[in-house]
Amino acid sequence: GQNIDQPTEMTATEGAIVQINCTYQTSGFNGLFWYQQHAGEAPTFLSYNVLDGLEEKGRFSSFLSRSKGYSYLLLKELQMKDSASYLCAVSDSNYQLIWGAGTKLIIKP
Amino acid sequence: ETGVTQTPRHLVMGMTNKKSLKCEQHLGHNAMYWYKQSAKKPLELMFVYNFKEQTENNSVPSRFSPECPNSSHLFLHLHTLQPEDSALYLCASSQVTSGRPNNEQFFGPGTRLTVL
Numbered sequence: 583g584q585n586i587d588q589p590t591e592m593t594a595t596e597g598a599i600v601q602i603n604c605t606y607q608t609s610g611f612n613g614l615f616w617y618q619q620h621a622g623e624a625p626t627f628l629s630y631n632v633l634d635g636l637e638e639k640g641r642f643s644s645f646l647s648r649s650k651g652y653s654y655l656l657l658k659e660l661q662m663k664d665s666a667s668y669l670c671a672v673s674d675s676n677y678q679l680i681w682g683a684g685t686k687l688i689i690k691p
Numbered sequence: 692e693t694g695v696t697q698t699p700r701h702l703v704m705g706m707t708n709k710k711s712l713k714c715e716q717h718l719g720h721n722a723m724y725w726y727k728q729s730a731k732k733p734l735e736l737m738f739v740y741n742f743k744e745q746t747e748n749n750s751v752p753s754r755f756s757p758e759c760p761n762s763s764h765l766f767l768h769l770h771t772l773q774p775e776d777s778a779l780y781l782c783a784s785s786q787v788t789s790g791r792p793n794n795e796q797f798f799g800p801g802t803r804l805t806v807l
Contacts, residue, residue, distance in 0.1 A: 590731065612793055615795065623800060624781065624798035624799055624800045624801060625734075626798070627795040630795065632793070669734070671734075673793050677793060678736065679734075679736065680733075681733040681734040681735075682733055683731055683733045684731075684733075
C-alpha cells in the first residue's frame with residue numbers, strides 16, 4: 583500500500599532551526615509537496631521537489647532523496663508565526679496526491 | 692473575493708438532514724477537489740473534477756454527492772450522514788495542463804461539519 587510517515591508533533595525554540603522529516607512508499611513518484619496549515623485555516627503551498635537535492639526559499643528549505651524515499655523541510659530562524667502543522671504529500675504514478683497526517687510544530691519563546 | 696472560498700464555514704446537522712457545501716474558486720483553474728480532513732489523519736481525497744468532468748471517486752459513500760456545474764463552482768451534497776462523517780471538508784483547485792500536471796493546489800478555508 584501507499585504510506586507517508588512524518589512525526590506527529592515537534593517542539594522548537596524561537597530563533598532556532600528545526601527539521602521535519604517525511605518518508606514515503608508510493609506506487610510511482612511524480613514529486614513531493616510540503617504545505618503549511620495554521621489551526622483553523624487552509625493549507626498553503628510551501629515547496630515542491632521532483633529532483634534530488636535541496637531547494638531553498640528564504641527561511642524554508644526542502645530536501646529530497648528519491649532513492650531513500652525521504653524528504654525533509656528545514657525551517658531556520660524560527661518565528662512564533664511558524665507554529666502550524668506541516669503536511670507532506672507525494673504525487674503518485676496517477677498524479678494523485680498521497681498525504682501524510684501532518685507534523686504539528688510548536689514554537690516556544 | 693479572491694482565491695478559494697467555501698460556505699458555510701461551520702455546519703451542524705442531524706443524521707436525517709440534507710445540506711450542501713459550496714466551493715467557489717476565483718483563480719481561473721480547471722480542476723477542483725473535495726478533501727476530508729479528520730483530526731490526526733491524512734487528508735483524504737474524495738472527488739476530483741477536471742474540466743467539469745469527475746475523474747476520481749475514491750470509494751466515497753453515496754451519502755456524499757458532488758456537483759460541478761462549471762469550472763468555478765463545486766458543491767458537495769450531503770444526506771443521511773453518520774456521526775463519523777464529522778470532519779473538516781476542504782475544497783481545492785489547481786491548473787492542470789498536459790505539460791505540468793503537478794501544479795500546486797490552492798485550498799479554501801474549509802467547512803467544519805458536525806453530525807449529531
